[in-house]
Amino acid sequence: MTIQRERPGVTVELIAKAKERVEARTGVVLVPYQAEWGAPDTLVKLATYEERVAETFGEVDTIELTAEGGASILGYRMTNGSAVAASYEQPEALRIEALYPGLRGNDLQVTILASSAEPGKMELQVAGPVRTEKFSFADTQELVTKASQSIYVRVKKLGDTAVDAVSATSLTGGTSGTSTLTSAEATKLFAAVSGADFDTMYLPFDDAAVQAAAKQFMGDRRTQNKKLSTLVIGGKAVDDDNMTKHVERSVAQNARYVVNSAIAGQHNNGKTYGSLEWAAWVAGMIAATPAHESLTAVVVPLKKALKDWGHTEILNALGTGTLIATRDGDVYIIESAVNTLAVVGTNEREDYGKIRVSMTLDQIVNDISQVGKKYKGKLGNNDLGGAVFVSAVHAYMTVREQQGAIDSGWTFADQKNGVGDRRGFLLSAKPLDAIEYFDIDWEVL
Template sequence: MAIQRERPGVTVEMIAVAQERVLPKSGVVLVPYQAEWGAPDTMVRMTGYDERVAETFAENDVIELAAEGGATIIGYRVTNGAAVAASYEQPDAIRIEARYPGLRGNDLKVSISASTAEPGKQELQVVGPISTEKFSFADAAELVMKTKQSIYVRVKKLGDADIADVSLTSLSGGVTGTAPLTSADATKMFTAVSGADFDTMYLPFADPAVQAAAKQFMSDRRGLNKKLSTLVIAGKEADDDNMVSHTERSVAQNVRYVVNNAIAGEHNNGKYYNSLQWAAWVAGMIAATPAHESMTGVVVPLKKAKKDWGHTEILQALSTGTLIAIRDGDVYVIESAVNTLSVLGPKDREDYGKIRVSMTLDQIQNDIQTVGKKYKGKLSNNDIGGATFVGAVKAYLEVREQQGAIDTGWIFEDKKNGVGDRRGFRLSAKPLDAIEYFDVEWEVL
């Protein structure tokens, strides 16, 4: 009888996924951004600083803000389609072109001279903002191959003419693809990222109509694609000191999978960011924070807020599900880690209004669905196949219980109703909220 090697892997996979959920890198945040460098209208995964340097020169503020908590970044550079890459060309020989289109490519400089590392060869030097790259080559074909590793340029062979030496020369002809964002840009972006897997999504649009469309987009992903994630929004810079504007935005959303940011002010790095930019930091922190931990009381790297909220404004924010930072001694902290759910629907509970609870619900469903999809078609639709999947998910839930993400007493069972290619399972678990209010009764004796 053949050994069934796939089945044990289900349980191992589920345990591994559960254990990863306490690591910041397991959280993924989608960050649409505008810049003069980066892959245009394409999703690029960046798991650390080195990858962000290679893709964005680590110069884009919203990318860096989103990465502060340690989450993995999926960057999506939004362009108007008109961007052109800067270049330098030797006719009938080679064309050296900036890796990405945009004005930043005009800052790159190249030179070609005799190689000092490999006598008898020539050497291409590329001077960029991060480092100087050097590539020795005997002919155009070798240069084309070697520069595939460059973070700055790509080389194309145009013909068989000899490659001439050239002193340090700037690339030229780069054209921007950056323009004021429109609703059409949002629609194009939603289509491009609809199938991606991410825990949170930063929305760089303050337009209420686009935010409404984004809410519907996230709802469709949850219902149709079975991809559960959280959207982070904010408002116009002119309204950053107006709590009424912030709360109106929260009320318009009123769902557990949308977080409305009202943090604005000077970052500890000395730069001022409006609430729309700070929303990227919030999205990254939500993705990076393990689901068994709350963001309530987390220190915000805020040196000076645009406005220090008063008691009445704080209560307004809390009652509408608006995320704010308040001064607590020498630092600013998140007052309460809330999402925009404030008026409960028929399937809602009060604790769903907390980011921790909402993220736990989404993470568990996403993890089970992801692993189930991986093993789809590999388990027979009988009690043995059902028991294998139940065992895998139970192993996963045991780890989540140990982490403190869910309470004891959870249930995952096979409904044993398999017909054809369908089978049902029942999950019953209680996500744990965090203690935020401490009521101490003191009896003086």
């Protein structure tokens, strides 16, 4: 019967998900950004360097910072809705329009001349920041088809008039869609990405009110959408040398699913970033780090910190759940992989204040929930159906224990309380943190 065909799939998928969690580069980071190029107000998957370059020309620093750890990126270009794409037109013949709206389209140049590759045909050349593209064509319709593969432009046929030759002509008319980010843009962003799947979210807003709204948004996703992920925030550049300001942000959040970056200074690439931009790097590292590893003592690509924190400032940061980088010899490292949970609330424990523990909790819930949703409605609400799901989760949890993500002694049981279309299961497991403190007693003989 149908339910029998589903049994192997449930177990195999959960095992596959468990094994993914020890591989780097499996995490997904949502990166909202502003730029003069890219699909406007649209979620775009950017899993590789080539995809990032095609979508952003590699010019968005926060995306490149996020990608350094190897995580996949879910980009979302924020615009104010007024961006216009640059274009070039030959009346009654064709219109060449930039693939995306924004000022960057004005930098593209088109040349139309006799084709050297295919004698008897014309050739469109599009010069841009990545490469120069060339498309040979016998007629406008052929050009429309071939240019659909361009990373720069799209061509529209306007009529049957022959296409004229033209040399190095820039597209014109592109207008910007960027503006100072406001709470209205944040509200629009939250609505647009609410249903997306991602492990961490970088927030490009330093306004305290927006950060509070973002925390609420992430909390609502957890309770209403059953999508668990971590928010990473930073602060205003003018306050980045003030630990009191960093601490205030952490205290205002106080949640295991919010990480507050206080890293600021010159990156190894020579550029200087504030804590708001460095938060993108942190988000990428959190998502890319395998489940059995901690971010504590990870080397930060920081050439020179804006400020080297003193002992008291470091203790204040750790006590309030503020993520900082401290000098350790010739490099900077993450002092301790903490989130902003500092005051433990209902159903929380002290170890939830560590990123590794919190991410393990979220990963397990997300993995089991995602597979459970795929197979909901396919298992009968009886002991046999419950046993199938329990078997699948047992296989998954066994792999997580072998990875070192959870301790031994875990259980997952069917509560056998199925009524109608609902059934309860109980998971008991202890996520493992990493050893950060080594207390050694030396007995001198």
